[in-house]
Amino acid sequence: xxxxxxxxxxxxxxxxxxxxxxxxxxxxxxxxxxxxxxxxxxxxxxxxxxxxxxxxxxxxxxxxxxxxxxxxxxxxxxxxxxxxxxxxxxxxxxxxxxxxxxxxxxxxxxxxxxxxxxxxxxxxxxxxxxxxxxxxxxxxxxxxxxxxxxxxxxxxxxxxxxxxxxxxxxxxxxxxxxxxxxxxxxxxxxxxxxxxxxxxxxxxxxxxxxxxxxxxxxxxxxxxxxxxxxxxxxxx
Amino acid sequence: xxxxxxxxxxxxxxxxxxxxxxxxxxxxxxxxxxxxxxxxxxxxxxxxxxxxxxxxxxxxxxxxxxxxxxxxxxxxxxxxxxxxxxxxxxxxxxxxxxxxxxxxxxxxxxxxxxxxxxxxxxxxxxxxxxxxxxxxxxxxxxxxxxxxxxxxxxxxxxxxxxxxxxxxxxxxxxxxxxxxxxxxxxxxxxxxxxxxxxxxxxxxxxxxxxxxxxxxxxxxxxxxxxxxxxxxxxxx
Numbered sequence: 065x066x067x068x069x070x071x072x073x074x075x076x077x078x079x080x081x082x083x084x085x086x087x088x089x090x091x092x093x094x095x096x097x098x099x100x101x102x103x104x105x106x107x108x109x110x111x112x113x114x115x116x117x118x119x120x121x122x123x124x125x126x127x128x129x130x131x132x133x134x135x136x137x138x139x140x141x142x143x144x145x146x147x148x149x150x151x152x153x154x155x156x157x158x159x160x161x162x163x164x165x166x167x168x169x170x171x172x173x174x175x176x177x178x179x180x181x182x183x184x185x186x187x188x189x190x191x192x193x194x195x196x197x198x199x200x201x202x203x204x205x206x207x208x209x210x211x212x213x214x215x216x217x218x219x220x221x222x223x224x225x226x227x228x229x230x231x232x233x234x235x236x237x238x239x240x241x242x243x244x245x246x247x248x249x250x251x252x253x254x255x256x257x258x259x260x261x262x263x264x265x266x267x268x269x270x271x272x273x274x275x276x277x278x279x280x281x282x283x284x285x286x287x288x289x290x291x292x293x294x295x296x297x298x299x300x
Numbered sequence: 301x302x303x304x305x306x307x308x309x310x311x312x313x314x315x316x317x318x319x320x321x322x323x324x325x326x327x328x329x330x331x332x333x334x335x336x337x338x339x340x341x342x343x344x345x346x347x348x349x350x351x352x353x354x355x356x357x358x359x360x361x362x363x364x365x366x367x368x369x370x371x372x373x374x375x376x377x378x379x380x381x382x383x384x385x386x387x388x389x390x391x392x393x394x395x396x397x398x399x400x401x402x403x404x405x406x407x408x409x410x411x412x413x414x415x416x417x418x419x420x421x422x423x424x425x426x427x428x429x430x431x432x433x434x435x436x437x438x439x440x441x442x443x444x445x446x447x448x449x450x451x452x453x454x455x456x457x458x459x460x461x462x463x464x465x466x467x468x469x470x471x472x473x474x475x476x477x478x479x480x481x482x483x484x485x486x487x488x489x490x491x492x493x494x495x496x497x498x499x500x501x502x503x504x505x506x507x508x509x510x511x512x513x514x515x516x517x518x519x520x521x522x523x524x525x526x527x528x529x530x531x532x533x534x535x536x
Contacts (some may be wrong), residue, residue: 092419108529122302127443127529129526129527129528129529130525130526130527130528130529130531131525131526133447133526133528135446135447137439137443140359149432150436151428152428152429152432152433153432153436158436159529181428182422182425188417188427188428189417189418189424191385191424191428191522192388192417192424192427192428192431193388195428195431195432195435196385196388196389197388198435199385199431199434199435199438200389200394202435202438202439202442202530203373203438205442206438206441206445207371207373208440209442209445209446209486210371210445210486211365211369211371212441214486232461250446275372289366290365290366290367291365291366291367291369292365292366293344293363293364293365293366293371293395295366
């Protein structure tokens, strides 16, 4: 079973270049956890001891304004790491995390990451590259709020969900909660509905419930990525 | 003169905790450069060998969409470091940089930074903390595009320019180019004009040309920071 943990770790860019025995060492300290939709993993400013990789399902990251309004930082699908930044945030989480769709997570002790940052040659550089990639992705998300239309932002989100070497037709699964998806994309529920219709007409994708079918990736990237400063496929 | 460079470096969080002799060593490899408004320092994807600290003036960071549209990544005042991320971007700049108002810059060889990341105990961790702070600031900028009003975003930008221990009344200098400022804040020129009027009425600040006077910081923070997930003063 623990061997499986090693595979999950190695599939993430942060751990992919560590030596086999180093990943195994971290894997031994990990735990596989299952949670039902709605479960709160942690709140903003909670003391932090674990980072997580999403193995399946969806996780919502959020913060609250001083006024008490909820702001959706991100909605993460399988393959994403979160909570690791607590190391640089006084060992407390910089945002809250809630299970958005039934999920399985691999928990990684922050102490294990710190140990490697301090003592494994090259690991701090890997963390730096990881932080840099995250920063680029975030910069792009901010950029899209300014220069992309709502249908283009939705299309971009779909492209980010598609596997790198995807073969057409590509089938994707969205979180069921459309209000959450709209908030993640920085738009109202109605804007998302209208945007999905426009996007379907323009790019031949079809959406049924939470399942998206993309028959022509080229058409979708042409529609979305011309209003972006990066080329598809994005590096991160 | 080179002693002065050490002071500029030490004023930045990234170098503030290095040993005196280490900062002096980096300072020896730095150069102070003056540029006139409009000068292009580098373009996106140019090979990178230098990072810069803004000593005075303003620097515009930008990217171009595939369609050829310009997107303003940021407009940086004195005290800000840029170009250092090229280390994690294949030694090329991830965005272009242009002098937005006559500026003096301290150039730092990327090789010197790499040397310290690889060989100075703790420096990679400092870079990680720096990257993490930048990420938090950027996340907040993205958040503000979604949850703050235009006048609140303008007020937040002013608060970020104010010195940490500022005494009232606080006087700030904006870049003269209002179109640039509007783009940095993700709004149209007219929205900026209307927003400035609303902000002046609501918070007693006065704006004459490029000079802003803030008589009451508390009133300004109350107006802006209630629609934010962080408390003033922000950590970064």
